Amino acid sequence: MSPRLQRLGDRLNPVLVKEVRQAIRGRFFRISFGFMLMLAGLAGSLVLANIGDSPRSVGSSGIVFFGTLHTIFIVVAFLIVPQIAARSMAAEREERTYDALVISGLRPAQIILGKWLSASVIFGLFLCAFAPFLVLGFSLQGLDPLVGVSLLMMTLAFGFFMIIVALWSAAVARNRAAATMLSVLYALAAVFCGFMWISLNWAIIWDSSGIPAGEFFTILVLSLIATPLVAGWVYSCTVSSVTHPEENASARVRLANSLIAVGCAIAITMVYLEYVQEEILTLGIMMAYFVITLVNVPTMTESNLLGRRCLHHLEDKRWNLPFSWLLLPGGARGYLLYLMQLVVVTLPLLTWSSAGSSRTSVFDADGLGMTIATLFVCLGCTGVLASIAANPRRSPTKRHLLRMTIVAMPLLILIVVALLDLLISPGRGALLGSGMNPFWLIGRDDAAFSSKTAPGLVAWALFGAFGFFLHLFAFIGSRAQITQARRAIRKRRKQVALEQE
Amino acid sequence: MSSLLQASGLTRSFGSLKAVNHVSFEVHAGEVWGFIGPNGAGKTTTMRICATLDLPDSGDVLVDGVSVILEPQQARSRIGFMPDTLGTYPDTTVFEYLDFFARCTGLRGPERRQRIEAVMEFTGLTHLRERMMDSLSKGMSQRLCLGKTLLHDPQLLILDEPASGLDPRARVEFRELIRALADQGKGVLISSHILSELSESCDGVVVIEQGKIARTGHLHELSAEMSEHEMLFIRTLSPARELEMALAENPGVVGIRPERKGFVIEFTGDDQGIAALLESLVQRGLKPVEFHWHRIDLEQLFLSFTEGHLQ
């Protein structure tokens, strides 16, 4: 080996080297690789054998061939490769080798990245094996190459994404029962998403005219932007789930959250400027509120007390950069960052133009009812519950339960409202269809927002405001802890300096 | 002597259970310290804290002056930790396993290769380098695990129950490796719930029970404390009864208890007195066949320091 290659080999992530070697020697990879290739060969030959003589059949042969092979490749991307990644992560827990990795000097981020990269390499091997078949599909008649390549790219992006999701589901489980449950959940989700994607694929390649080309590529670009952002978030959560809670592992998650917020704002603006339809603004911002709320749940429910390891590094340079304190752990800071992100995703409203609209102002009586309702619902679901979870005295189990409650909150409230309807006014659906129901406005962009139409929403907003103040108090308390710690560090440093003199 | 490992006031709770409760002890360079206590006493929890894998609720551990809580990365380069379970990787050879961990510690190029060879030589694994690690015997896996912890040449070794499950021969060989490491100047903390296992190889012990330190100190200090007198073991050819009578008559003997086919006696007096004792035995026709200093018995020590919650 040339010295340069050797140096490169030394630089490689050690986990990557180890995992690829183990996976290739392992039975699971060999069997699934052989099986999928055989399946691809078999299906391909069947399709080729069945091409008739009619011009119509020959004309669509490329579509059928590519579609079939791509379908098999989607199974590889959604199920098999992620499964290899998840197994390697689960083995680490079952064999109790994870600790050995940590003390060997690797950082948790390197470990997770190594696992992700190694599964990606395996994915690459599958792609190389499938490439001749897919190319054959392109060379036959009927397939629009641009559409085919785009779909393939999206499958690749989804594949990389599914790997990290599988790693996450394997990493967060602390025991075997949880691991089994999560892997089943993952498999269900993967089968569902894979199925949706496969059907969408067939629809698109058969009938490219079904979705106007412009819109198709807008969706493509949006997914290609969204996938790495969400994957980055999942990656950050995975790293923080395998790091000791007293270490400041959530900074990465906070950063990922902020990137998602900025990404949402840019995407909404771009799409709006392209089509100039105001539903894009109202609906887009509404969806962004939900997304931002979901991704911020882990950070805003963290304990507000900073661990000793974290406090020790407070005077390091990176924690003295402007605004870097926002990335420090603690639910109250997480909540503050969440509010800022909500502001960021609201910014696209500034691009509102009266062109193509019946209104003179975006703040017209019925312009933003649904969006504001969503905002209030999000704030109401998170504020108080998150501040309860962020109490340092809360046990980790209760914190997890509260997290899940926050996520399930909208559903729970709808169920409660429906039950109340049944009990109070059977058959009339009075609450479900009235302003008492905070969700009533969501989804109807024609509904006007006022205290009369939505008293439930106002109550919800007040509840959210209460949560805000709870977080604010916790934030002030936490700041005091930080200031004190910083002072102690400075004092100690001065002492050390004096002693050295 | 400066201490290599200094644990002070360690406390760690799991819910309402205080697994480790104000634990303080020290380990010095060039010495092997035993960490003994029954199952569930908190040994593993304490060792995991010392090895930066867990954080205590309060207290600190300094390794060569570096806090494992505040500076885990720096501390890790000074510590070699061998957990109680040997994690094996499937489809991996001995060399690949060591190579992987050497990469993790940041060793590069020829330096890495040399280090691995040195470690394989020290642990006697050189002839097994191409063997799959899941086909190794328990003793050999244990050596491989030790080799892994030696790759970055740590000053302090923390070994959690390394001898459990080893056959006697492997146990002796492992003990010799540990001794050799201590002679190189490394500090070793080695835990066990089998007390007698450690008595021959340790310089000092930390006795833990129900999360609390029952006793800690050098073995010679502890044995001196346990009784102010010399402990001697005597066995003769003649029947035990006669020997006991003869010993009881000697004014220097203040305590007698039977052990194996002879007796352990507590003796006051100097070497002159011992010589006289032996002479008197021979004169009575009692033909001594075994006579030596009685090494401190950790089992006894443990029972005398704890309230007897042995499991």
Ligand SMILES: Nc1ncnc2c1ncn2[C@@H]1O[C@H](COP(=O)(O)OP(=O)(O)O)[C@@H](O)[C@H]1O
């Ligand atoms: N992760 C944990 N969660 C809950 N309890 C634990 C955990 N680890 C250890 N314990 C408890 O702490 C006590 C001490 O355990 P351990 O340190 O493993 O003892 P030893 O190694 O001396 O046998 C035991 O009662 C054990 O059940």
Ligand SMILES: [Mg+2]
């Ligand atoms: Mg143990």
